[in-house]
Amino acid sequence: MSVIRKTFGMAGAVALAVALAAPAAAQLELRIMAPAGPGGGWDQTARAMQAAMVASGAAKSVQVFNVPGAGGTVGLAQLINAKGDGNQLMVNGLVMVGAIITNKAPVTLDKVTPIARLTGEYLAIVVPASSPIKDAKALAAAVKENPGKVTWAGGSAGGVDHIAAALFARAAGADAAKINYIAFSGGGEALAALLGAKVTAGISGYGEFEGQIKAGKLRLVGVTSPNRLAGVDAPTLKEQGLDLVIANWRSVMAGPDLPADKKAALLAAVEKMAKSPAWAELLKQKGWDDAYLSGDAFAAFLKEEQARVADILKSVGLAK
Amino acid sequence: MARPHDTIRRSGGWIDVSDLAIGVALLALAAVIFYDAQRLAPGSIYGVGPSVAPLMIAGGLVLLGLATVLAAWRPRADAAAEAGGIDRAAVVVIVAALAAMIALMTLGGGFVLACTVLFAGTAWAFGRRAPAADVAIGLALALVVYAVFTRALTLALPEGPLEKYVQQALDPLVRALRALPWPW
Amino acid sequence: MWDSLAALAQGFAVAVQPLNLVFAMVGVLLGTIVGVLPGIGPALTVALLLPITYKFDPAGSIIMFAGIYYGGMYGGSTTAILLNAPGESASLATALEGNKMAKAGRGGPALATAAIGSFVAGLIATLGIALLAPWLVEIAVNFGPEDYFALMVLAFVTVSATFGDSPRKGLVSLFVGLALGLVGLDKLSGQARLAFGVPELLDGIEVTTLAVGLFAVGEALYVASRRRHEPETLEAVRGSLWMTRQDWRRSWKPWLRGTAFGFPIGALPAGGAEIPTFLSYSTEKRLCKHKDEFGKGAIEGVAGPEAANNASAAGTLVPLLTLGLPTSATAAMLLAGFQQYNLNPGPLLFAEKPMLVWGLIASLFIANAMLLVLNLPLVGLWVRLLAIKRPWLYAGILIFAVTGTVAAKPSPVELAMLALFGLMGFVMRRQGYPIAPVVVGLILGPMAETHFRRAMQLNLGDATVFLQSPVSATLLALALIALVAPIALDGLRRFKSAED
Secondary structure (H helix, E strand, C coil), rough: CHHHHHHHHHHHHHHCCCCCCCCCCCCCCEEEEEECCCHHHHHHHHHHHHHHHHCCCCCEEEEEEEEECCCHHHHHHHCCCCCCCCEEEEEEHHHHHHHHCCCCCCCCCCEEEEEEEEEEEEEEEEECCCCCCCCCCHHHHHHCCHHHHHHHHHECCCCCHHHHHHHHHHCCCHHHHHCEEEEEECCHHHHHHHHHCCEEEEEEEEEHHHHHHHEEECCEEECCCCCCCCCCCEEHHHHHHHCCEEEEEEEEECCCCCHHHHHHHHHHHHHHCCCCHHHHHHHHCCCCCCEEEEEHHHHHHHHHHHHHHHHHHHHHHCCC | CCCCCCCEECCCEEEEHHHHHHHHHHHHHHHHHHHHHHHHCCCCCCCCCCHHHHHHHHHEEEEEHHHHHHHHHCCCCCHHHHCCCCCCCHHHHHHHHHHHHHHHEEEECCCHHHHHHHHHHHHHHHCCCCHHHHHHHHHHHHHHHHHHHHHHHHCCCCHHHHHHHHHHHHHHHHHHHHHCCCCC | CCHHHHHHHHHHHHCCCHHHHHHHHHHHHHHHHHCCCCCCCHHHHHHHHHHHHHCCHHHHHHHHHHHHHHHHHHHHHHHHHHHHHEEEEEEHHHHHHHHHHCCCCCHHHHHHHHHHHHHHHHHHHHHHHHHHHHHHHHHHHHCCHHHHHHHHHHHHHHHHHHHCCHHHHHHHHHHHHHHHHEEEEECCCCCCCCCCCCCHHCCEEEEEEHHHHHHHHHHHHHHHHHHHHCCCCCCCCCCCCCCHHHHHHHHHHHHHHHHHHHHHHHHHHCCCCHHHHHHHHHHHHHHHHCCCCCCCCCCCHHHHHHHHHHHHHHHCCCHHHCCCCCCCHHHHHHHHHCCCCCCCCCHHHHHCHHHHHHHHHHHHHHHHHHHHHHHHHHHHHHHHHHHHHHHHHHHHHHHHHHHHHHHHHHCCHHHHHHHHHHHHHHHHHHHHCCHHHHHHHHHHHHHHHHHHHHHHHCCCCCCHHHHCCCCHHHHHHHHHHHHHHHHHHHHHHHHHHHHH
């Protein structure tokens, strides 16, 4: 009997404990929007920020809310309404830059206030272990010879993986419009197609492939980082003569027309969080790379990415 | 035999107006899909484009729409049994309650108020005539749901004026619970 | 193989320690409570409750995790049976007969056969993982898009089981579902179809919004319109609250057949839980000696799909544990749970950390057993829900439907769709159109299209691939037989009776 009572008591306590976070400080009462459903990458980033901001005292309280839909553009449209609101943030990333273009979204990132880039993940290009292709040079040659015969497995159409595959074809001297890219939903399905050698090559975040590469089931032919990655035994594409550097980054932005003092407060709060041990611990736990870049430097980076993505999406026929 | 509900007398049988309307609606749906498929770009240059499936489905809908229109003309002895005795007012009240709920939810009335209205409206449609009691029950139910979703599960629900009070009332409770010595 | 069994036995030794049993129990309880809530399927249940498990040691937390997972799944079935509001696409088939049973005062046996069926399926599937995983996964990764497409064709053939007595009306419902499935971004080309510039529509129509709208809201409208013809309250229990001897006799074969569909298809990376539940439902309908009861609450129609659902969930562990492929939303959450302990599922996991893997499999099993222990006594309580006065019951169901929609996607467009689908469900009920094929069309249509086009793209537009792949050719032949056989048999029977 006592066990049962204890258990039930515990069940109630545990359920409530979910809502209880660590002690609070600072004065910002933030609301962070994850423009996607609960559980996904943006949602996880928002909730990690919530934990790290409260733990580091960067904000007094943080509430996360989800506005899913259309690659985040539904949430973006909502952020546009938060004019001058110094307490609202939205998580987003490279995926949204692409989605705005392919979905012909009525609102763009030009109106909102970029705060900081937080994380980034470089992409890896792999081939099945049984493939005759040994390195990125050979893959590039195959793409150049007959782009249709090289089938690519990756994430959603117009997403980061698709953009990277198109950029690869361009770097290889082939017509990006002719790539044979097959969109899969979720990492599992694309990975299965690669393990079954149904496709020529796969492209996705390095983490997706790590286990299979280490087990020798997939061959890593190159990574899209500027320099070799620590602990990864593969040359960059750049080393192999292909001019392609791209990372799937995630960032945080605020509403339009933000007064300077409010913007400074947000920048300071995010900086405090990004430099805190709690954030470092979370990054390690989730396997995300730190890519902190804030304020004007980030705004400039964003402009470059927008131009590059718009250009490549046009060439694969996903934008006009 | 009494004339079945929603039918028109014709020589040799009845025309079921509802079935006729469904048939026409299916043809209209097919037309919309057909129109939409026309403007799609071919997509990848390999394999099958994105407009093939819509065209096939539109084709199927055309055939089914025609079949349904024809079926509406058939002599239908069974129509009498099913039709009649429909409480239209009840349906209208529920639909109105749903519309009010959507309006309240999106125009800042908040989750609790919207659900209360929906609850009381539905109970009315089902023949209850005790609005005060039903509003009270609906309010209590909505408050419990709101507290569980937003506090225990940290999922956001639309907020209105009522929710602000609820949060203020719940905050001390949450703080007190937080202060307790948890084993973890 | 014996090594696997020995390791599994060791895993059990860890999992049955008293404290771990308590963890399993807490997990199941929390999972059921949260899983019953509207709009929260098993994956979200796990996502929401995952942080709690972080507080314990790895063994305890994995066991609690397993409990949450099973509790969440069972919670979804409970609402499908009692409220006709399937919380996820996999419990759609359960709602078809389960809710009819509940309305007829047989909610108790329906919930019981669901729980016991899940347990039986879990037991067999766990053994399946231990014995067959390495072999099964080899087949699974070689399943190409053409083979998936053939599997979809087979599933499509079985849809007619949900048609009712008019093939035309069934097809109309199916095609409306297929048309709804077109809405949103086309997966392969990234272009918007039938979205009319509404951003909320770009992601397509949510299966749960359609199902809950058609089933729950539509029914509330229909019952309200006919309330003068029906009694004020439902009878929550008529006959036995428990499964009778006859119920057992009618359930055990569907459990086994459901498992046989669920486990292998669940193990396929793109297999999912929907197809096995549909296949199971139509098989049971075809084989059932009480065919007339189908559509009115046949216990086989709950027992089979529920077993299939649970077995397919266990099946998704095969690619997850052997290859590290998360092939469902819940499997992705499991993966997140593993990573918490620096455990990376993948080809090396079985070799590197066998104890933890088998411990997990054992805990899933223990959690499944715990689910049975906890929930069977609660059946009586759940069923009482239906004894609530009709006005309050349906008002409550509407609140439930709205909360689920708003929690998952807080947007006016989504709520408007819920209301619209409710009206559609009302009209369809009045005019005698079956509801289920709409939802089936929405689920299967986009899947079939995607796999077909992927296969064509991989083979540069050569359609002969569907006949060249042995798996695909076999499945297509089966589909053809399933389509033609009933007609032929029927003709033969008529021919015979005409001769007599």
